[in-house]
Amino acid sequence: MALFAQQILNGVLIGTLYAMVALGLSMIYGVLRILHVAHAGMYVIGAYLGLFIYLRTRSYLAAILLSGIIVGLIGMLLERVVYRRMFNYARDVPLIASIGLFVVITDLVRITAGPEPLPFLIGRTGAFNVGGIRLSNFDLSFVAVSWGVIGLFVLFLMKTKTGFAIRAIAQSREVAQMMGINVNPAVQAVFFAGSFIAAVAGVLVGPFYAYIDPNMGNTFAYKALAIIVIGGFGSMIGTVVGGILLGVFEVLMVVYTKLPLSQEALAMLFLIVFLLIRPTGIFGSARR
Amino acid sequence: MTDYLLTIATVVAINILVALGLNLITGYAGQPHLGIGVYTSIGAYTTALLLLAGMPLLVALVLALLGATLFGALTGLPSLRVNSDFLAVLTIGLAFVVESLYGYLPQEWFGGPLGLTEIPKPQLLGVQFGSGAMLGMAGIFVLAGIAFNRLLAKSWLGLAWRSVREDELASRVMGNSTARIKVIAFAIGAGYCGVAGFLYAQFMGSVSPSDFGFLPSLFVVTTIMLGGVGTIRGPVLGAILLGILPELFRFVQEYRNLIYGSLLVGVMLYQPSGLLGDESLLWRSLGDRRWRPRRREPDISLMPSVAVSAAMRGSEALTSLEVRDVSISFGGLKALDAVSLTVAPGRVLGVIGPNGAGKTSLFNIISGVLRPTGGTIRLNGEPIQGLRPDAISQLGIGRTFQIVRPFQNLSVLENVLVAYGAKHYMRPLACVRKYMDGAAVDAAMQLLASTGLQGHAHLAARTLPLGLQRRLEIARILALDAQVLLLDEPFSGLSAEEADSQKKLVLELKRQGRAIVLIEHNMEIAVDLCDWFVVLNFGRQIAEGVPSEVCENPMVIEAYLGK
Numbered sequence: 068m069a070l071f072a073q074q075i076l077n078g079v080l081i082g083t084l085y086a087m088v089a090l091g092l093s094m095i096y097g098v099l100r101i102l103h104v105a106h107a108g109m110y111v112i113g114a115y116l117g118l119f120i121y122l123r124t125r126s127y128l129a130a131i132l133l134s135g136i137i138v139g140l141i142g143m144l145l146e147r148v149v150y151r152r153m154f155n156y157a158r159d160v161p162l163i164a165s166i167g168l169f170v171v172i173t174d175l176v177r178i179t180a181g182p183e184p185l186p187f188l189i190g191r192t193g194a195f196n197v198g199g200i201r202l203s204n205f206d207l208s209f210v211a212v213s214w215g216v217i218g219l220f221v222l223f224l225m226k227t228k229t230g231f232a233i234r235a236i237a238q239s240r241e242v243a244q245m246m247g248i249n250v251n252p253a254v255q256a257v258f259f260a261g262s263f264i265a266a267v268a269g270v271l272v273g274p275f276y277a278y279i280d281p282n283m284g285n286t287f288a289y290k291a292l293a294i295i296v297i298g299g300f301g302s303m304i305g306t307v308v309g310g311i312l313l314g315v316f317e318v319l320m321v322v323y324t325k326l327p328l329s330q331e332a333l334a335m336l337f338l339i340v341f342l343l344i345r346p347t348g349i350f351g352s353a354r355r
Numbered sequence: 356m357t358d359y360l361l362t363i364a365t366v367v368a369i370n371i372l373v374a375l376g377l378n379l380i381t382g383y384a385g386q387p388h389l390g391i392g393v394y395t396s397i398g399a400y401t402t403a404l405l406l407l408a409g410m411p412l413l414v415a416l417v418l419a420l421l422g423a424t425l426f427g428a429l430t431g432l433p434s435l436r437v438n439s440d441f442l443a444v445l446t447i448g449l450a451f452v453v454e455s456l457y458g459y460l461p462q463e464w465f466g467g468p469l470g471l472t473e474i475p476k477p478q479l480l481g482v483q484f485g486s487g488a489m490l491g492m493a494g495i496f497v498l499a500g501i502a503f504n505r506l507l508a509k510s511w512l513g514l515a516w517r518s519v520r521e522d523e524l525a526s527r528v529m530g531n532s533t534a535r536i537k538v539i540a541f542a543i544g545a546g547y548c549g550v551a552g553f554l555y556a557q558f559m560g561s562v563s564p565s566d567f568g569f570l571p572s573l574f575v576v577t578t579i580m581l582g583g584v585g586t587i588r589g590p591v592l593g594a595i596l597l598g599i600l601p602e603l604f605r606f607v608q609e610y611r612n613l614i615y616g617s618l619l620v621g622v623m624l625y626q627p628s629g630l631l632g633d634e635s636l637l638w639r640s641l642g643d644r645r646w647r648p649r650r651r652e653p654d655i656s657l658m659p660s661v662a663v664s665a666a667m668r669g670s671e672a673l674t675s676l677e678v679r680d681v682s683i684s685f686g687g688l689k690a691l692d693a694v695s696l697t698v699a700p701g702r703v704l705g706v707i708g709p710n711g712a713g714k715t716s717l718f719n720i721i722s723g724v725l726r727p728t729g730g731t732i733r734l735n736g737e738p739i740q741g742l743r744p745d746a747i748s749q750l751g752i753g754r755t756f757q758i759v760r761p762f763q764n765l766s767v768l769e770n771v772l773v774a775y776g777a778k779h780y781m782r783p784l785a786c787v788r789k790y791m792d793g794a795a796v797d798a799a800m801q802l803l804a805s806t807g808l809q810g811h812a813h814l815a816a817r818t819l820p821l822g823l824q825r826r827l828e829i830a831r832i833l834a835l836d837a838q839v840l841l842l843d844e845p846f847s848g849l850s851a852e853e854a855d856s857q858k859k860l861v862l863e864l865k866r867q868g869r870a871i872v873l874i875e876h877n878m879e880i881a882v883d884l885c886d887w888f889v890v891l892n893f894g895r896q897i898a899e900g901v902p903s904e905v906c907e908n909p910m911v912i913e914a915y916l917g918k
Binding site for chain 2: 096100102149152153156157158159160161162163164166167168169170171173174175178289292293296300327328329331332334335336338339342343346
């Protein structure tokens with residue numbers, strides 16, 4: 068029983084990471100109707116920047132904040148330079164461009180930091196037992212930081228004027244524009260916030276797995292797509308729930324079944340079966 | 356050295372086949388597919404297993420083709436349920452699952468992660484194929500593939516694919532069974548990949564799961580996007596470029612992915628239709644010098660100007676529509692509550708009412724786009740509710756859209772031909788005949804002449820002003836030989852002159868004995884044209900009668916003007 072609970076906990080932690088990357092993707096889909104595959108690149112850059120800053124400053128908090136801010140700016144840059152110019156193009160054009168961007172980002176990281184995995188260790192001191200479940204101090208800070216950032220993100224969307232504008236644009240860009248909402252700054256804000264939270268996920272995942280490598284974003288890129296589909300495109304709660312569900316599902320399938328599939332394939336199978344049963348996602352509404 | 360060149364050429368040939376296959380699915384039928392490698396893998400594994408078992412080459416070819424085609428049709432089925440963004444993600448999932456399955460299934464089946472090796476080279480009369488013969492075989496398949504693709508591109512089926520790509524709903528309402536059309540695109544596209552896999556297995560001598568996973572599939576998407584999607588020259592050029600460039604850039608091997616990714620982003624930014632796409636700089640600058648077949652312009656001077664000729668009218672049977680107690684709810688909202696109307700041949704029925712009264716919902720129900728929660732709809736006494744939109748169109752109910760939905764990038768003539776083809780040619784065999792053939796074009800041009808569009812026949816529909824787009828929508832449903840016309844605000848947004856000629860057209864259609872249901876906000880026009888009014892407000896039928904009386908009805912005045 069304790070083992071089972073430990074597995075569930077692991078699944079939830081991994082699922083939280085998925086949710087963090089998928090949240091930005093989902094918001095970006097909401098305002099621009101594009102699948103920003105390169106978003107997983109933000110997570111990779113975030114992890115590497117985080118390690119770089121941590122090694123210089125020895126402050127994990129500084130790593131999280133600085134990495135988040137820098138990557139947020141990079142996200143804004145991508146929107147400004149690439150996607151904004153593709154607004155009137157056929158819908159598969161930004162998708163393909165974004166896949167190209169992702170390839171470029173991964174390769175740039177590989178060239179600058181080297182192809183080998185780098186260790187990312189922070190002083191992990193202390194662990195304690197809660198009813199047979201082992202929790203390290205890092206696990207606790209992991210939970211605090213991830214849910215803190217997700218909470219901030221939701222507050223930003225729900226309570227700020229910009230967040231309100233973003234939600235309006237997600238409903239209808241044209242109507243929002245006619246109501247006097249300046250679309251471009253709001254879209255920039257989405258890219259900043261989304262990239263920020265993806266970068267934080269990257270900084271968290273380093274110590275979680277104890278190492279980072281240039282290809283760490285590959286599975287995230289396509290799993291995050293799966294999650295926003297499962298969550299129903301553009302739904303915040305759906306995305307978070309979808310991410311955690313996927314994390315738990317993966318862990319359980321790997322530990323308790325002998326299905327002859329890799330973890331990625333399991334996630335994708337989950338997606339396919341889910342989509343065929345419920346084509347609009349958990350909380351999604353039918354919309355084209 | 357020659358061997359090296361022959362090898363590259365063979366790889367290019369195989370990639371051309373896969374690219375053409377994907378292009379049929381994505382470029383022609385407009386269905387995104389990021390996992391095309393799964394079909395190639397079916398062809399390759401089938402071939403490998405059969406050849407290793409000592410089966411003859413021809414058996415391997417036939418089964419590779421069949422297997423891929425069937426799997427293509429099967430995996431095309433989800434496209435009927437989900438929208439295109441979902442489909443893109445779903446096909447990524449497919450690529451991962453299939454790749455993983457080959458690797459993780461028992462080693463005896465597919466050889467596990469390392470795949471199958473030592474696949475025998477093809478032989479002819481006991482002599483093993485060398486590099487040259489291998490290239491020759493691949494070349495023959497490529498030429499056959501291009502020839503078949505040309506045939507498809509010019510066929511009724513190809514036209515139907517393009518109509519689905521432009522606007523799936525409009526294509527259905529034009530009488531196309533879009534479900535079948537999409538599945539056929541998946542099947543044929545997958546068939547191309549199956550043949551490519553057949554060649555690949557023999558050429559490489561081994562197959563492994565990672566040859567066909569997501570990244571190789573992505574490479575194919577890049578190929579067609581780079582060259583020019585939706586054309587034949589595009590995938591061919593793309594495959595050649597992507598086959599040769601890595602060889603030229605061998606000295607920067609280290610940065611290959613970087614160059615590849617940047618190229619992709621650059622082309623998408625600056626030449627979004629591909630290097631040789633229809634909108635690309637290169638293709639347009641070639642445009643003036645390019646050879647074009649001469650168009651045969653039918654002699655329309657002999658044709659009636661406004662009257663739609665008897666030839667186009669086809670059946671003389673007069674048709675009437677009867678809607679009885681139709682209701683529909685969205686969530687808790689009753690959008691229509693027991694609405695009834697009847698329209699007889701040669702009559703114009705006006706459906707009027709304020710915005711949100713449920714008028715367009717009514718049209719959506721009659722044309723099969725929405726299913727009513729209750730009530731019956733009869734065409735000449737036969738119940739039709741619950742039929743698919745394309746079946747309803749085929750029975751002779753045509754509709755136009757309040758917000759016009761022409762097939763934007765098809766020519767005006769092609770727009771009409773889509774409907775004409777759906778009615779007359781979308782049968783096995785007939786559907787691969789050329790759509791620009793004499794009889795159909797003559798009939799369509801005659802229709803365009805009768806609706807005043809003949810001068811614009813070869814322009815893309817998106818370039819027409821709104822007034823002409825509205826006429827084009829009417830011309831399309833006339834090509835379906837619709838006897839019941841549902842016209843959704845055909846006058847809205849038209850200038851006074853445009854409205855005037857539109858009015859003449861509607862009167863002419865009425866004179867021909869068609870039954871017309873008209874949604875109109877302009878009371879002057881509505882009173883002028885209609886024989887009978889049905890007034891809706893908040894989904895309920897609040898009045899009906901001859902226009903002059905209805906306009907005096909206090910309830911109607913209140914609905915329009917408020918208390």
